[in-house]
Amino acid sequence: MAPVTEIMHFKTTSSYLQDPSRWISELATQSPENIKGFSKAYLGFETEDPNIAFWWASLSAHDTYRQTDTFKATQAVAQQIFADTPTHAFVNFSDTSRIFSAPVTEFVISTLKEGARTPKFYGSSWATVVDKPNIIYGVLGWRAHWDAVSLDPLKKIIDEVKEVADIWLVHAKLTQYNA
Numbered sequence: 001m002a003p004v005t006e007i008m009h010f011k012t013t014s015s016y017l018q019d020p021s022r023w024i025s026e027l028a029t030q031s032p033e034n035i036k037g038f039s040k041a042y043l044g045f046e047t048e049d050p051n052i053a054f055w056w057a058s059l060s061a062h063d064t065y066r067q068t069d070t071f072k073a074t075q076a077v078a079q080q081i082f083a084d085t086p087t088h089a090f091v092n093f094s095d096t097s098r099i100f101s102a103p104v105t106e107f108v109i110s111t112l113k114e115g116a117r118t119p120k121f122y123g124s125s126w127a128t129v130v131d132k133p134n135i136i137y138g139v140l141g142w143r144a145h146w147d148a149v150s151l152d153p154l155k156k157i158i159d160e161v162k163e164v165a166d167i168w169l170v171h172a173k174l175t176q177y178n179a
Helices: 014-018 020-028 069-078 145-149 154-164
Strands: 005-011 038-046 052-059 087-091 104-112 126-129 132-142 165-177
Touching (some): 087 126, 087 132
Antiparallel strands (some): 005 052, 005 087, 126 132
């Protein structure tokens, strides 16, 4: 099984918007290198609403980490960053290595409608959310997104997915966090 990836998005405080680097540095003092299973993280803001931040972390031992003093310490800092309750998804993507080389990352959550079957997605960036088999999470890296989605055959695929699932879709510009 691929390592678990946590994707979190949340409305930020004005303090975080003014100086995200300061807050990330403060979180980093909690020593992510000591978190078993932590491999990398990406951070950024939604392009549609820059008050919404995205955090993406590869963390294979999340449940164990939540029981540590390090987690408790990071939560004290994180509460000063979150303007509302963060939305989390834990997903086992098989490979996302190429997605983050693109300037924009698209986040898609498809909730299958009653009786609908899972559509056949192409690429390795789609996976079912852990413990939620009717929710499919997709991440896509785009270089020329707006041109691509308005043209067939991609528009046709999107329209077909909308027939069987409710879709939440946003975009974010992410940068890799280096501890």
